[in-house]
Amino acid sequence: MEALPKHHFLLIPWPAFGHIIPFFQLAKRLADAGISVTFLTPSSVFPRLPPLHLPHHLSLISFHPLSLPLIPELPEATTTSDFHIPLRAAFDALQPLFQTLLPKLSPKLIIHDFTSYWLPEIATTFGIPTVYFSIFNAASLAYLIVPHRVTGKSFPPTAADLTSSPPGFPSSAVYFHPNNWKGLIHFLSLKSPALNAFLEATWLGDAAQMDSGSSREFVKCIDRLDKQPIKSVTYVAFGTECRLNQAQTNAVAIGLEESGFPFLGVRRASIHGVFEKLPNGFLERVQGRGLIFEEWMPQARI
Incomplete structure (x- = not known):
């Protein structure tokens, strides 16, 4: 039982x-x-x-x-x-x-x-x-919601505030860009006790990682990468939000084919579960040099 x-x-x-x-x-x-x-x-x-x-x-x-x-x-x-x-x-x-x-x-x-x-x-x-x-992660949240940003006269922070480190933080090459400002203001405007917790x-720690044992495609991917020289493979992925149209799909495929370099590409279907077509004969011409996957892959682990 x-x-x-x-x-x-x-x-x-x-x-x-x-x-x-x-x-x-x-x-x-x-x-x-x-x-x-x-x-x-x-x-x-x-x-x-x-x-x-x-x-x-x-x-x-x-x-x-x-x-x-x-x-x-x-x-x-x-x-x-x-x-x-x-x-x-x-x-x-x-x-x-x-x-x-x-x-x-x-x-x-x-x-x-x-x-x-x-x-x-x-x-x-x-x-x-x-x-x-x-x-x-905790580091990015500490940078964004440090009390200086969400309390007192400094709230809501301006675009200039968010593109520089908060007072007391070490200087860093990592910072928010001006085009991030509106989205971050939206985030900071949530009247949420969770922002303090x-x-x-x-x-x-590993909750956001893919269970490699459950994906044959992932095992195939790692096996192929392990056989390549270090830093020799081009990784091509546009995330879960971006969808390429047919012209963009063709342009990326042609670029990968003509580059002559090994590559690993991840494609996402449209909201209707449909993939834009790859150029005729593309997969055959890049066989042995390029891999294209049509499922979610653990990018950080790759």
Whole structure:
């Protein structure tokens, strides 16, 4: 007889793949510890997630669809890769839904993203504890939300403030660029107690890493890279948000082919699960020199 799950946790990431994937990896680590997980995210996300292979992952991780409310300011959207626009207003409109959803799901613990700043207050009324899971590392958060930036007369910080180190910080070549300012102001404007409780713990250290044992493609990739001279391979990836059109896809492929160098490319499907076509005969002509993958790959580990 299989052992019963130790606990049931509810995971709620912000609907952007840069957030969804780390939460998905966290769900697998929790299942490894015998904890059942309900993963709450828009249903269109489910087919785009890496597949689950291990029996205990399949039995302990379940997916609950989340429908974002339609509001006048936004078209219908499910993730930030569907529409490159802010979804915060739609996400905030979910608050009444959680008043009825939490009693039904009855989680032992809720693990949420920074945009669900209003969730702990709702969960408290049902006696459910919450934990904020940050996909951002502690160093970058310390630079961004040091008290000098979020309190007193200096708030909200100006573009000039954010492109220089806070007082008392060592000078650094790492800094925010002026074009980051609007997005960061949006982040800092969240009236959230979570902004004072960012956590980074070693037991979550590998939560955002891909389980290499579950991906044959990853093993194939590493095997190929290990056989190449150091710094000889060009890595080509445009992230989870960017989608190339047909002309751009052709241009990148032609450039890689004519360069003559080894390369590793990662392609992402459109929001409808369709890939732009590669030039005729491209894969055959670069065989042995180039690899193209059409699934999510652990970029940091590569």
